[in-house]
Amino acid sequence: MARGSFRKSLGYALAGLAYALRTQPNMRFHFGAALVVVALALLLRVGVRDFVFLLFAIVLVVIAEMFNTAVETVVDLYTDKYHPLARVAKDVAAGAVLLAALNSVVVGLLVFYPYLHAFVRFWVRFRGGGN
Numbered sequence: 817m818a819r820g821s822f823r824k825s826l827g828y829a830l831a832g833l834a835y836a837l838r839t840q841p842n843m844r845f846h847f848g849a850a851l852v853v854v855a856l857a858l859l860l861r862v863g864v865r866d867f868v869f870l871l872f873a874i875v876l877v878v879i880a881e882m883f884n885t886a887v888e889t890v891v892d893l894y895t896d897k898y899h900p901l902a903r904v905a906k907d908v909a910a911g912a913v914l915l916a917a918l919n920s921v922v923v924g925l926l927v928f929y930p931y932l933h934a935f936v937r938f939w940v941r942f943r944g945g946g947n
């Protein structure tokens with residue numbers, strides 16, 4: 817692939833990412849949540865393996881949301897009338913986002929559980945006056 821062509825392709829791909837961020841409130845929410853999770857992971861100094869699990873879960877949600885946006889756009893391009901197949905296409909794409917989001921919640925709970933547990937124990941002791 818020529819270098820100019822690679823640059824162009826990269827530009828199109830970044831434009832797609834920017835479009836999804838600009839037009840999809842869900843996408844902005846995912847990015848915000850991802851920033852919080854990454855900041856928390858850095859703050860708590862989670863291990864490299866746990867960090868990789870978190871990154872995979874985050875990127876999976878973003879990818880699912882982008883494909884969802886692509887499917888919605890193509891369906892809307894094809895028809896603005898009600899069609900059962902249009903509904904199926906959009907519902908299945910939305911289902912993929914839901915699955916990825918649920919996965920990210922489970923991964924987050926598993927990774928952060930030891931820290932949350934330690935924090936709660938510390939808090940209970942602290943509130944109990946050290947007994």
Ligand SMILES: Nc1ncnc2c1ncn2[C@@H]1O[C@H](COP(=O)(O)OP(=O)(O)OP(=O)(O)O)[C@@H](O)[C@H]1O
Pocket residue numbers: 840842888895896897898899900902903904906907910
């Ligand atoms: N042309 C259509 N024909 C049949 N059902 C449709 C059609 N367009 C949308 N729907 C139904 O309405 C739901 C919501 O569609 P819409 O395009 O508003 O997606 P959305 O989930 O609101 O998008 P966003 O991710 O932007 O919030 C779809 O999941 C589908 O069930």
